[in-house]
Amino acid sequence: MTVLATLKIIIRSWWRNKVFFIISVVSLAIGLACTNLLFTYFVHDYNIESGNQDKERIFCLRQDNPLQEGRKVDYVTGEIPPMLKEKYVEVEDFLRISSLEPLYCKEGENIFHDITFICVDSTLPHFFQYQTIIGSLEQVLKQPGKIALSETFAHKVFGDNDPLGKIFEIKTTTNTKNYEVAAILKVRSQSLLQFDMITGTDENFFGGTTFLKLSANTSPEQFARKINQDKVPTLVPGKSQYYADPLSTIYFVTPESDSQQSIPYINQSNVQLLYIGLAAALLVLLIACCNYTNMSLSRILQQLKMIHVEKLMGSGLKNIRIQLFGDAFLTVLLAFSLSLLIISDCLSFFNELLASRLNFHFFFSLQMLPLLLLFALIMAIVPAWYISYKLSRLSFSEYKTLYGGRKKQRFIGLLVILQFIISIGLIFATLIANGQIDLIKEKANCYENRIEIGSMFSPPLATLKSELKKNVPGIESIALSAGPILSAWVRELSIRQPDGTEKKSFLLMLFSDADLIKTLDIQQTSGNTPEQIQKEYSHPVLVNESYVRNLVPAGVNPIGKYIKEFDQFADTLSIIGGVVKDFPTSSLESEVTPTIINIPTAEKMPNANYLHIKLNPDTREEAIKKITQTWERMNEGEAFQYTDLHQQFMKMNQKTLSFARILIGYSLIGLLLTCFGLFGISWYATRQRIREISIRKIHGATPWQIIWLLNKPFCWQVIIAYILGIPVVYWLMLHWREQFAYQASLSIADFLLPLAIVWGISAVTVCLQGYLLNQTNPIDSIKTE
Structure with a gap:
């Protein structure tokens, strides 16, 4: 059998069972899109500064926070780094960074607030390589009164016009000064630093974040012990000490102690959101895989008669295997391709949700593309190989014994229960998180419609x-x-x-x-x-x-x-x-x-x-x-500016808000996929029982009795899933709530609503199938069957 002939048979099979095929492909594509998005975000963040050849030799010099016991501060006074380089051979170079904290910047008639403006040493290129689109970064770092703009900010202010030579009036907490634009810097993928404007340091640099580049094979722990033993001055001499921490330490914000300070010019990632988001995506993928398995088994059972006809017509075992393998393999690849289209449409929303910096090109980078292709091949080959190897050897009677009847019903029932557990768990977690958000909103009432005007220099x-x-x-x-x-x-x-x-x-x-x-x-x-x-x-x-x-x-x-x-x-x-x-x-x-x-x-x-x-x-x-x-x-x-106190307070609670938005998004996706699965399963179940239901109708069964007959197994599955899922999720969310000094109370509705929502969705989905079935003539159905 030629490849073209096999492909025709596969496409014909898809068309004959288009309901199953569409549901399985769409649900699997949504599950893959969710998983690929979070997995790519995970890889992107964990490989921060991946293109930096000296990444493993760059460390942030930190010290104990004098105001908060057990915490560290990313601040070093300006004279310490030059002294370390001069005194210790382990220090190859240093980079000092500080925020100039502009109150506003003005270009022409345009005034901009909330600008990240930093000053850095001329050693910046030795630590982080920035490419200039136009202009000279070296000139910016060595000449006073010069600034470089990020590509994003330059486009925001000037569009496609040439910004070189333009003058910005910038008011900081200390003075008002004019700066000339001398360079535009290209956006760096996976950059640790973030800024709108950058200029060089001067002799009045008081202090800020300090990075040290240590010589090869130097232990940062031993170096930190050495400078502490030598009593290098700290913020509180004799009571605090220095630490040489890797870049990941200041990039990843831990949820337990919030020990890292928020630094405006450092990209930071919340570890808790990272792992919770990935877990939610995997759960959604699991629902999609359950749908795919249920739909595939049901569709293949319908195909098996045709496969045995092909055997009788002389088709070889090898051809049948190729046909089954190609069917499953192409279905998964089609779903994977569709998932990329979904990702391209949802990426901006995803970036806004998690404050991430993913771009679509990263999915095709050398870091990500091999992993995605490997994942796609595993998802395509493993089920395709199993189906082609296992089913091609079975006779029709053996297949019905193994995958049909009660055994198949129990297997599908277990998959449906698993879907219900995940959906109920996601809804329950969402309700608890929303309760915490409602508490935040209640506490924020004193700041709603309140603004703050002025500054310490007003x-x-x-x-x-x-x-x-x-x-x-x-x-x-x-x-x-x-x-x-x-x-x-x-x-x-x-x-x-x-x-x-x-x-x-x-x-x-x-x-x-x-x-x-x-x-x-x-x-x-x-x-x-x-x-x-x-x-x-x-x-x-x-x-x-x-x-x-x-x-x-x-x-x-x-x-x-x-x-x-x-x-x-x-x-x-x-x-x-x-x-x-x-x-x-x-x-x-x-x-x-x-x-x-x-x-x-x-x-x-x-x-x-x-x-x-x-x-x-x-x-x-x-x-x-x-x-x-x-x-x-x-x-x-004096340019006018104000602070919206409500927005500022909600920003302080951004971690909780982002967590709740993740749960809401993935709960809705999980419910959508569950609806897909229920529709396909109930559609298959009603088609399998058309003869039985028609006979019941002839003997006087009412429409409500038919609907209850179809709904009964799903009701039991929802109850079993609820009993299994709620205790586990409740235990997990209790641990999550422990991080809050003020916790929202839980009501009976929080516990009962997940059951009502999932049962209601399953009932509506199955009732729709029952209604359509009740519209058919039982005599015609019996004749057809």
């Missing part, structure tokens, strides 16, 4: 507050503050425990007028109103419940007490005038920090340079426009 804003209150009707409340809210000043705090030990924590200090409580809708639990407290005390403060719980002895009323009585490092004048409910200023993974809110009058804050504004949601945009106009009129030459 002019005094008391006059602006008065103007805004008079001229902008969309403002519901406005507070004058001496600092930000979500990045406020903190100091270390030692809290004595009942057993005599001390727990390290932080004390958050806020300075604002009496309007802050109303602006953030913070509830006060005791004491007089802020306005009354200001009249009663010369230095009034409010404390939160966390402060009282941790610092005030049980049974003691803190109202009217001096702060000094509870904190030996506090000032001697501040008096507690009231207690407010806890409000979060960071991720819910951490407990609310003990907080002191100083509420002096505006006259006592002459240099207060922050405003916190509560906006009416119905007129938010109009109010912001008027605020902008007022700012520009009163602060000529």
Whole structure:
């Protein structure tokens, strides 16, 4: 039999059983797409800086964080790296990087915020190779007043126009300076660094992240011990030490301790999301494989009569094997090709979901393409070989005995139960994660429709507050503050425990007028109103419940007490005038920090340079426009910028939000694939039982009795899957919830809803088949069968 003839037989078989074929190919393609996406993301992140030949010799110099015990800080003062290179032969070179933290950058009439602007040593090319599209990187790193733009940022600002020679006015926390564009840098795949602008360092470099290139065969652990023994100065001499950590240490963020600080110019990957996403993708692939197996067995059973006819017509065993092998092999390859099309359409959404940097070309890179092809071949060859080798040797009666009847029903039932377990588990995990998100949203209510204006270098804003209150009707409340809210000043705090030990924590200090409580809708639990407290005390403060719980002895009323009585490092004048409910200023993974809110009058804050504004949601945009106009009129030459406090707070909880989005996405995909599988299986089951059902109808069976007959086995399978799946997922999610200081409560609905959803989907799918079957004439069905 020729290849063309075999291909015709395979295509004819696909067409005869097109329902099974389409379901198996589509579900397998979706499963492969999900798995390939997460697997590629996994490989991409674990091979960070894969093209860097010196990757194994580059280490980040870190030291103990003086403010957080057991954690490290990626900061070294500017004079340490040159001293290490001069003194230790193990250090071949060093690279210092620091963020210039621009408040804004201006090009012509265009103003840009949230720009990552870094300064680096001229040794940058010795550590990370960047290709210039135009211009000279060397000129940027060695000449003052020059900058290089990333390819992405250059296209955003200038489009296809030539940016060389253009001038950016950049205001940082220290000054306002003009920079000339001297180079455009090509995007590096799998780069550790991320930036919009880059310039060279100068003699005033105070400190930042430091990378060391150690000589070959140098042990980073031994080198770190050596410099610690030599007492190289640290941030806290004698109490902290240095570590030489590989690049992966600062790239991968661990979920247990969150020991790595967030560095704006370092690409970082959340290990927890990486593994959870991969696990979810594998579960979806498992559902798809169950569908593929069920559909293939059902389709091949229908083909087997034709195969035995071919045997009687003289077809050889080899030809039959080739036909069966080709059928399964081409089906998987077709599904794999379709999965690549799905990936190309969904890649942008996936990148947004996980904040990843995958591009479609990476799937065809030398790192990924061999792995994907190997995976595709295994998925295609293994089942194809089994089907062709095993089934070609069986007689029709043997096949029916082995794969038909009760034995096949039990096998398909097990696969369906497995699908239900995965679907129920994903839904249950999604509900628990969504509960945590709802708690985050509830805690974030005090920041919704609130914006923050100003910076530590802004002019005094008391006059602006008065103007805004008079001229902008969309403002519901406005507070004058001496600092930000979500990045406020903190100091270390030692809290004595009942057993005599001390727990390290932080004390958050806020300075604002009496309007802050109303602006953030913070509830006060005791004491007089802020306005009354200001009249009663010369230095009034409010404390939160966390402060009282941790610092005030049980049974003691803190109202009217001096702060000094509870904190030996506090000032001697501040008096507690009231207690407010806890409000979060960071991720819910951490407990609310003990907080002191100083509420002096505006006259006592002459240099207060922050405003916190509560906006009416119905007129938010109009109010912001008027605020902008007022700012520009009163602060000529100062670009207006504001921080959306709600967005900033939600960003602090981004890890939880991303986790929930992954579960939601894969739960929906899992349910979709389960629907495909149920439709195909129920379609096959009804076709196999047409004669039986027709006889039952002739003997008076009602449509509802027929539908229940078809639904009954699936109902039992859903219940069995629920009993097996819920305890396992509940145990896993309990471990996930342990990372949060504040956990959402679980309700009975969280436990029952997965069962209701999966049972409802299976019932609707099977009932649809039963309805279509009830429309047929039983006499015609019996004649046909």
